[in-house]
Amino acid sequence: MKNIAVIGSGTMGNGIAHTFAQFGYQVNLVDISDDALSRALNTISKNLDRQVAKGSISEADKAATLSNITIYTDLKEGVAQADLIVEAATENLELKLKIFKDIAGFSKPEAILASNTSSISITKIASVTGRGDKVIGMHFMNPVPVMKLVEVIRGYATSDETTQVIMDLSRQLDKVPVEVNDYPGFVANRILMPMINEAIYTLYENVAGVEEIDTVMKLGMAHPMGPLQLADFIGLDVCLAILRVLQDGFGNPKYAPCPLLVNMVAAGNKGVKSGEGFYNYADGPKAAKVASKFSK
Known part of the structure; x- marks a missing residue:
């Protein structure tokens, strides 16, 4: 080729x-x-x-x-x-x-x-x-x-x-x-997206804040980036679309996207690409700060 x-x-x-x-x-x-x-x-x-x-x-x-x-x-x-x-x-x-x-x-x-x-x-x-x-x-x-x-x-x-x-x-x-x-989500997203969705549910249910959730996964699980910030980099609209493919493909409610994710995408907060998701990227991705909606 x-x-x-x-x-x-x-x-x-x-x-x-x-x-x-x-x-x-x-x-x-x-x-x-x-x-x-x-x-x-x-x-x-x-x-x-x-x-x-x-x-x-x-x-x-x-x-x-x-x-x-x-x-x-x-x-x-x-x-x-x-x-x-x-x-x-x-x-x-x-x-x-x-x-x-x-x-x-x-x-x-x-x-x-x-x-x-x-x-x-x-x-x-x-x-x-x-x-x-x-x-x-x-x-x-x-x-x-x-x-x-x-x-x-x-x-x-x-x-x-x-x-x-x-x-x-x-x-x-x-x-x-x-x-x-060829099955919904293949390997990467079949494993990754439920984890990201669960992190969003953890925020939605007020178990912990954005930075706390990401810090636990970075320091406790040796992930280079926390799941909420990773979702911002992937694009929250993309995460939502993949979760819906998983939900439709398997017919299993465990893949249902968190209502918070649905609302954020509807509001136009899609992560890095829109300038704000769980973090605010007004000063660039390397200077990300927790979005005001989620700050204490």
Whole structure:
């Protein structure tokens, strides 16, 4: 595989494009907005600058990485010659189904179609493509250039050959791929989201405050970040969407999202992306303070 198309230029999309480009792949980064693509390239450039400052890459490496990325607002043009297409759009089933139906029609018949979804069924996504054997989940972790894990999710029809290609490709990106089967939340979010939801319930029921809950999990369980702050970084709207996928998929009330989470998302408090969640990020993520609503 030499030519990669990445659909969606947000946090995950630009990170995936950055990673492939840094390892020498030709990347077409596709989005509907020129402004979004410009922001994505600016983010990639800044992240590469951090790598240069740390001495992990050279200025020449940065230039080569950026030269490997071409931007497109035309989906058909962006995916036509791709060997692998990685969708990294918003975590919305209807949107993903439309994208996959379109790219199945626009791309080469032999191209592999991958989704970076964190919870939506790969089998369901594959059902609109007419090539279920070549559809697979490739769930990167955020930030993509840094985090080692890739969840490789096999849909009901995903072939052994497709799975092996993606496992090998992930290793070529210096990642650690883990093969999992297609059930709601896969492994990462099936375990992570109930923990985050329980932390929100613990706050909702006034067992302890935001900092207290996060401190217990950091110092007591050796987590690098507390669950409430992690939820802010993931995006509270994303957490809510994944919990609803789990609840619908298993029909089990234990996955029901906490009413506090539902209300925060409805109010527009989605975490880092909106400037406030359980913490306030007015001065940037590194200077986070407990949001006034939760401060004592």
